[in-house]
Amino acid sequence: MDPDEFRRVGHEVVDWIADYRSRVEGFPVRSPVEPGWVRGQLAGLPERGEGFDGLLADLDRVVLPGTTHWQHPGFFAYFPSNASLPSVLGDLLSSGLGVQGMLWSTSPAATEVEQHLMDELVGALGLPPSFVGGGVIQDTASSAALVAVLAALHRSSGGTWRRSGVDGTETVYVSSQTHSSLERAARLAGLGEQAVRAVEVDSRLAMRADDLAARVRSDVAAGRRPVLVCATVGTTGTGAVDPVREIAAVCAEHGIWLHVDAAWAGPAALCPEFRDLFDGVDRADSFTANAHKWMLTAFDVSLFWTAHPDVLVDALTILPEYLRNTATESGAVVDYRDWQIPLGRRFRALKLWSVLRWYGLEGIREHLRGHVELAALLESWVDASDDWELVVPRSLSLLTIAHRSGDDATRAAMDRVNASGDAFVTHTTVDGRFAIRVAIGAEATREHHVRALWDALRLRD
CATH class of the missing domain: 3.40.640.10 (Type I PLP-dependent aspartate aminotransferase-like (Major domain))
Incomplete structure (x- = not known):
């Protein structure tokens, strides 16, 4: 691939990434595929080189169905793994410098x-x-x-x-x-x-x-x-x-x-x-x-x-x-x-530099404060609920909550939310009690996504 080919194919790849990010909310947050499904869709290694068209097609056909979408606004599991687009470009620059x-x-x-x-x-x-x-x-x-x-x-x-x-x-x-x-x-x-x-x-x-x-x-x-x-x-x-x-x-x-x-x-x-x-x-x-x-x-x-x-x-x-x-x-x-x-x-510093230059320190502060505010809002809804409670005090943008009636109800709510594809949460245990962790941190998450999660958790209360 010479620089001219790279320029042409690179535009296609950037377009693919931009299209994916613009429609990420339409995918189920957690991949529904069974173990082995992805490998079953993959062909053997080609003897002769082929263009990127086939690779991009396989991303749509195989990789996206087999992906848990960490940049989805309904991703509340584990801790966030923000991959903002400025950092993606910084990563590309780092790889380009080689x-x-x-x-x-x-x-x-x-x-x-x-x-x-x-x-x-x-x-x-x-x-x-x-x-x-x-x-x-x-x-x-x-x-x-x-x-x-x-x-x-x-x-x-x-x-x-x-x-x-x-x-x-x-x-x-x-x-x-x-x-x-x-x-x-x-x-x-x-x-x-x-x-x-x-x-x-x-x-x-x-x-x-x-x-x-x-x-x-x-x-x-x-x-x-x-x-x-x-x-x-x-x-x-x-x-x-x-x-x-x-x-x-x-x-x-x-x-x-x-x-x-x-x-x-x-x-x-x-x-x-x-x-x-x-x-x-x-x-x-x-x-x-x-x-x-x-x-x-x-x-x-x-x-x-x-x-x-x-x-x-x-x-x-x-x-x-x-x-x-x-x-x-x-x-x-x-x-x-x-x-x-x-x-x-x-050259990892290049993507961090890209983020700091694009957002500025105040832009990153707004990002952080926004998630803490959303978590405080969810906390107020939990506090007002007769059926749900905080297991421990909220910590920044992380809430640990459970159904008052016991572990079975908490686990059922988590499974129901995760099966819906609209959101993804994970669990922990506190003094032996099963609890749901809600970690608010995806860049695209807004109040209506948190409200949708809360409504889904309470669906059968």
Whole structure:
């Protein structure tokens, strides 16, 4: 494909994407296909190349019926995965440039645009100045958790972890509501499940700092080495917010790395009125927020900051001969390969830059506030209902609700809504009670979509 062919076919592809987005509401939110249906529709690999016409036809014939439509205004499941059209164009530009940004020297622009954006966002999000110079884009919050654990292990060992590995005394602290990626990170780091401590939560499902302190004291007395605590601002199940400042005090007393996971809620810090949720983050050693959840940026862009980039780099750096270069050896540049698990890296900052330039910070704030307002409206309807109730208090744009008559009615309502194709919600359990999570966050969601969901939930009340 030469540039002229690319221009022609590219117009067709952009038209296809634009047409899809303009009619996405007409599709059932969740794909109705059975397992294996998509593969059954696919032909073998062609011996000779063919044009894009057949591919676009197969997108309509096979891919769209087999797609769960995350950009649908009736998508209220999991957490949002905003892929705004400006970010799609930024992704296209990144792919079009085709750079590999593992070293500053392999693409100075990829490195320095990322550095600039991450430093600018420190101020925009109200994060501590200690994070300036410590920002990097990871693919997901799971990767961010893993590099935080590795950096914490290295610091806790006095710098010997990189050579000697773990010794079996290390411990990591989470709660029952912490994202599963932290336990996976502990496994990948060689700690095993036995090293992970589940701290008790309070009635709002937030980590109890007093129980954390007691567990840390017990482990220290037993000869264990506390390495990392993960506090969460906006848990996956219910949006609970851990008391970061109290947790930070425990960490400071014992020299423990504090990682704050704000993968979903983090972008809300762009709005000053929500910053109370982030109290204590100024004492964190690392912090992560996903731009690809609620910040209008297509997957995958996880924003990660650490106050100790030197520790992170020292833990992860390896410099084989074939990567040596004058810029690296000068010490004047950042090589992001040393800040992540993979060697190679995409120019992810370009789609984030596209979003920030198109919407501006105030445009993103309006996006966030709009969803919180819709959630507050739904909350008022639930509060006025005789049949439904909030299981825990609303958290930003996430509600956790249940039918007062019990789990069977809640589950039946969820199944009915999801089968309709007009909306998609998922569930959690709170103290053994089955509850529906309503996560409002799709870019196209408006009040009438939330009203339609509420009406569908109450259909048989």
